[in-house]
Amino acid sequence: MSYEVKLDAFSGPLDLLLHLIHRLEIDIYDIPMAELTAQYIDHIHAMKVLELNEASEYLVMAATLLAIKSRMLLPIHEGEMEEAEFEVEMEDPREELVNKLIEYKKYKEAAIELKELESDRSLVFTRPPSDLSSMVPDTQLALFDASVNVFDMIGALQKILRRKNLRKPLSTRVARQEISVKDQMFAVVDSLKVNGGKTAFSKLFPYEDKTTIIVTFLSILELMKRQVVSVEQQNNFEELYVILDKEAPEDELRTIDE
Amino acid sequence: MNSELLMSKIEALLFVMGDEGITAKQLTQLLDAELMEVEAALSELKTNYEQSNIRGITLKNLAGTYQLTTKPTMAETIKKLVENPTSNVLSAASLEVLAIIAYKQPITRVEIEDLRGVKSDRPIQTLVSRGLIQEVGRAEGTGRAILYGTTKEFLNYFGLQTIEELPPLPEEALKDDEQETDLFMTKFQEAFSSDEN
Amino acid sequence: MNSELLMSKIEALLFVMGDEGITAKQLTQLLDAELMEVEAALSELKTNYEQSNIRGITLKNLAGTYQLTTKPTMAETIKKLVENPTSNVLSAASLEVLAIIAYKQPITRVEIEDLRGVKSDRPIQTLVSRGLIQEVGRAEGTGRAILYGTTKEFLNYFGLQTIEELPPLPEEALKDDEQETDLFMTKFQEAFSSDEN
Numbered sequence: 001m002s003y004e005v006k007l008d009a010f011s012g013p014l015d016l017l018l019h020l021i022h023r024l025e026i027d028i029y030d031i032p033m034a035e036l037t038a039q040y041i042d043h044i045h046a047m048k049v050l051e052l053n054e055a056s057e058y059l060v061m062a063a064t065l066l067a068i069k070s071r072m073l074l075p076i077h078e079g080e081m082e083e084a085e086f087e088v089e090m091e092d093p094r095e096e097l098v099n100k101l102i103e104y105k106k107y108k109e110a111a112i113e114l115k116e117l118e119s120d121r122s123l124v125f126t127r128p129p130s131d132l133s134s135m136v137p138d139t140q141l142a143l144f145d146a147s148v149n150v151f152d153m154i155g156a157l158q159k160i161l162r163r164k165n166l167r168k169p170l171s172t173r174v175a176r177q178e179i180s181v182k183d184q185m186f187a188v189v190d191s192l193k194v195n196g197g198k199t200a201f202s203k204l205f206p207y208e209d210k211t212t213i214i215v216t217f218l219s220i221l222e223l224m225k226r227q228v229v230s231v232e233q234q235n236n237f238e239e240l241y242v243i244l245d246k247e248a249p250e251d252e253l254r255t256i257d258e
Numbered sequence: 259m260n261s262e263l264l265m266s267k268i269e270a271l272l273f274v275m276g277d278e279g280i281t282a283k284q285l286t287q288l289l290d291a292e293l294m295e296v297e298a299a300l301s302e303l304k305t306n307y308e309q310s311n312i313r314g315i316t317l318k319n320l321a322g323t324y325q326l327t328t329k330p331t332m333a334e335t336i337k338k339l340v341e342n343p344t345s346n347v348l349s350a351a352s353l354e355v356l357a358i359i360a361y362k363q364p365i366t367r368v369e370i371e372d373l374r375g376v377k378s379d380r381p382i383q384t385l386v387s388r389g390l391i392q393e394v395g396r397a398e399g400t401g402r403a404i405l406y407g408t409t410k411e412f413l414n415y416f417g418l419q420t421i422e423e424l425p426p427l428p429e430e431a432l433k434d435d436e437q438e439t440d441l442f443m444t445k446f447q448e449a450f451s452s453d454e455n
Numbered sequence: 456m457n458s459e460l461l462m463s464k465i466e467a468l469l470f471v472m473g474d475e476g477i478t479a480k481q482l483t484q485l486l487d488a489e490l491m492e493v494e495a496a497l498s499e500l501k502t503n504y505e506q507s508n509i510r511g512i513t514l515k516n517l518a519g520t521y522q523l524t525t526k527p528t529m530a531e532t533i534k535k536l537v538e539n540p541t542s543n544v545l546s547a548a549s550l551e552v553l554a555i556i557a558y559k560q561p562i563t564r565v566e567i568e569d570l571r572g573v574k575s576d577r578p579i580q581t582l583v584s585r586g587l588i589q590e591v592g593r594a595e596g597t598g599r600a601i602l603y604g605t606t607k608e609f610l611n612y613f614g615l616q617t618i619e620e621l622p623p624l625p626e627e628a629l630k631d632d633e634q635e636t637d638l639f640m641t642k643f644q645e646a647f648s649s650d651e652n
Contacts, residue, residue: 011351012376057376104373106427110357111350113425114416118347121417123333124318126325127473129276129547130525131573135537148546150613150621151392153554155411157624158389159277160551160571163473165340262508270511270529271536276473278547288535303509311459312503314467332467338485339471386622 013061014104016043021101028101031094033069040065068093128163182256184212184219185228189253192229192244201231201240226252259291264299265306272317272326279323300324321413322420348388355381356390360412361427364394364405382406390415456488461496462503469514469523474573476522497521552578553587557609558624561591561602579603587612 010016020039021028044058071093092098192199204220205213220242223229228249233240246252259267267289271280285296300317307316307329318327328336348356355378358370371378385391394407408421418424456464464486468477477485482493497514504513504526511532515524525533552575555567568575582588583603591604605618615621 011354012374014375061375100375104375107354107357107361107373110361110425110427111353114353114357114360115348117416117418118353120330121415122347123330124327124417125332125336125467125471126277126327127273127471128572129278130274130474131548132274132533132537135534148550149392150615151386151389151409152550153557153613154387154389154392154622154624155409156547156551156554157558158411160555162277163572164570165346265509266511266526267529267532268511269509270525270532273512273523273525274533274536284539288532288539306509312462312466312500314463314465315470326470328467328470329463332464335464335485336467336471339468383623387624 013058014101015108016040016058017061017101018105018108028098031098033065033072033094037062037065037069064097068097128159181215181219181222182253184215185223185253185256186250188216188219188223188242189228189244189249192242197244198241201242204242223249228252259289259295261295261299261302264289264291264295265303268296268299268303269326272324275325277325279320279325281323285324318417319419320417321410349381349384351378352381352384356385356408356412359385359391359406360408360421360424363407365407366397366403366405368403370406388415456486456492458492458496458499461486461488461492462500465493465496465500466523469521472522474522476517476520478519479521482521548573548575549578549582553582553605553609556582556588556603557605557618557621560604562604563594563600563602565600567603 010019017036017040020026020036020043021031024035024039026032026036041062044062047058188204191204195203205216220229220231224231226249228244228246230243230245231240232243268285271285271288282293282296282300285291285300286293289296304317307313314328314332315326316329318325320327354374355370358373359365362369367378367382370382382391389409389411391406391412392409393404395405396402397405413419413421465482468482468485479490479493479497482488482497483490486493497516501514504510511525511529512523513526515522551571552567555570556562559566559570564576564579567579579588583590586606586608588603588609589606590601592602593599594602610616610618
């Protein structure tokens, strides 16, 4: 059988075993070792990009499975065993593995519940505390609780990051939605017309924010490509001039898909 | 203090404290009110937020402190402000490690790795740097391994008031499992004894 | 959109924007609504805040930017918050500044304020006077802004031998978001200089 298996689809050999047990509809309390071992080994063959330190853990598990399988195949001859040995043999060779799988499964399921909580919580937003520092004497500002430790600093950083996430985009993203290259092509054409069909390149950028500057630049490139405008420069290091080559390019521009 | 005034003062304080939050006890001190009054006002405020359609905010108890938050139904609108809202979710491996720590704390790295059957130093490091777990002590014995536990940020991150609010581990299922194992072992032994006879 | 829903969405957006506020035009874009609708909703919200006795907050319009603030009548209550040593709102600001300096040193005040999104000169001053941070040099370029770093007292305070003992942060955390734009601007400028040659 050949199918792609991604390493990061499983968080370890126990996870892979649980996946196989589920997929093969195996009774976890009565694992057919030969089948499971074969499937497991197939899978780790298919996992091409095993990282070295994790590969060893998957291989150790493969060895464990093979050992259990072979112990189960050992014939038990009547009367060959001493009483004491019999006690040892009484243990199902699979028992330790089964216990491990069951214990691991508990936490894997708990992790799924955490995932749900994480996703519920991500729907709820809060705000930074108001800055009240102007209302107090300096001495009170850094009055740390005696129990403050380095982990509290990490907690403080997490808060900053959450807020930053909310803060940064409004200026960039809303601005980005505000103007499109197409809109800006019209704006460039308009300002060329106002200036008699020719203007200094730098005059076309009366903008403060980077996004608008970038969009304006892209719109000039697009206009050049469409031969609506051309750019000329008399000598090195002199000002670039943008010249409107078409008298009424608006109709053509209106047909552009954004 | 009349209850409307108390509610308005609580709203103002909650607003100012933002994601820092404030406890009911702190509110009693600041407002010179009884705990019962404060709790009644908090609960009435919450009802008011929840029942009013023009309110986009509500009251939540996170990690033991009261905070104003936006209502979950506002998420779509607010996410328009956020570049990539899902980029920061925890990986499956990190969540597994975190689940183990949350339910078995304090716990060492070796115990975690034993449970998962795989090295876990990287997820642990991620969780420490995300402020979700921290060192809470050292194990006895040689090596004095670091013991990990969850933080207040953990509660905040998962929207919990206290650690007790975590859903219970599937212990019930486990008990059944154990019974089944016992049953299995009995049958197994029977098979053997009959072999013997 | 019905006007109650619009009001609740506006309240939620105003709330998360904090002291930055938001303009009516930005609201129309985020909510996909007409300016007139938005302005009507804003005015209705304001009336609602002003007329309800249980509200401690209200809506303020400053130079075209709308923001939520506490009502002027709440000033006394908020002053108590500042005077009360058990409220952690003040040390929280200092702790944030300290955390940024610890992980990003050497760093200027402007960079700190950029990360936090609020003025930070006072917390910086206090941390200097507490001996937890110090001037460690000057930034290049005009202005030669002061660069801050942590002190030996800082290590002492947090029980660290060296600054490397701080738990590591995830790599993407606190990274400069403007890198991409800057990269573009660099290329943009390069393209021009080569054009000119």
